[in-house]
Amino acid sequence: MLNKGNIDTYVKKLLKQIALENDIQIVEMKSDKDHIHRLIECKSQHYIPNIFKGFKDYPELKNRL
Structure with a gap:
């Protein structure tokens, strides 16, 4: 189960994996209280708009994103 303290780390790791799978380079990524800039x-x-759509496959994030 994800808690508030590690959601940022988990989401960034997930975004990096999605980027790797789609031959995309994340040049810079920073997070704020409730969003991430890439x-x-x-x-x-x-x-x-479709590049990082993979979050729908992660129900544990559904209510947090």
């Missing part, structure tokens, strides 16, 4: 580099065929 600067990414990707190929032109990537549709940006």
